[in-house]
Amino acid sequence: MKLTVNGVEHEIDVDPRTLLVHAIREQVGLTGTHVGCLTGDCGACTVVVDGQTTKSCSVLALSAEGSAVETIESLADGDDLHPVQQAFWDEFGFQCGFCLPGMLLTAKELVESTPDPTDDDILRAIDGNLCRCTGYNTIVAAVRKAARS
Numbered sequence: 139m140k141l142t143v144n145g146v147e148h149e150i151d152v153d154p155r156t157l158l159v160h161a162i163r164e165q166v167g168l169t170g171t172h173v174g175c176l177t178g179d180c181g182a183c184t185v186v187v188d189g190q191t192t193k194s195c196s197v198l199a200l201s202a203e204g205s206a207v208e209t210i211e212s213l214a215d216g217d218d219l220h221p222v223q224q225a226f227w228d229e230f231g232f233q234c235g236f237c238l239p240g241m242l243l244t245a246k247e248l249v250e251s252t253p254d255p256t257d258d259d260i261l262r263a264i265d266g267n268l269c270r271c272t273g274y275n276t277i278v279a280a281v282r283k284a285a286r287s
């Protein structure tokens with residue numbers, strides 16, 4: 139199949155049952171997308187498919203053929219962080235970093251659609267992304283800052 143990730147088309151061999159998250163990590167070689175629960179609950183595997191955040195453990199790789207997939211690797215420009223990444227850095231919006239790729243892509247989607255989100259907007263947006271370290275206060279502060287930057 140052909141899988142377009144971050145604007146680059148990859149020709150990969152996948153089993154019909156291969157999940158998108160495994161194709162991205164193992165065939166394409168981009169390991170920023172994390173594998174957590176594999177049940178659609180934690181959000182660690184979040185990517186963007188055709189402009190919409192998607193849990194890539196809940197999608198077959200084959201169903202993404204013809205779609206534009208964006209992963210966390212698309213955010214930074216070399217050493218220049220994306221404003222959402224910079225806001226998380228500035229506000230200590232992560233500790234272990236396991237949830238971070240999914241959290242950042244979800245936050246980016248929110249601030250692009252909602253320029254001045256309330257804390258409730260932010261909590262609703264990230265309720266599919268679990269963080270076991272921060273207690274969420276610094277994440278909410280980071281998303282607030284990202285929306286204003």
Ligand code: FES
Nearest residue numbers: 174175176181195
């Ligand atoms: Fe996909 Fe947890 S690994 S939601």
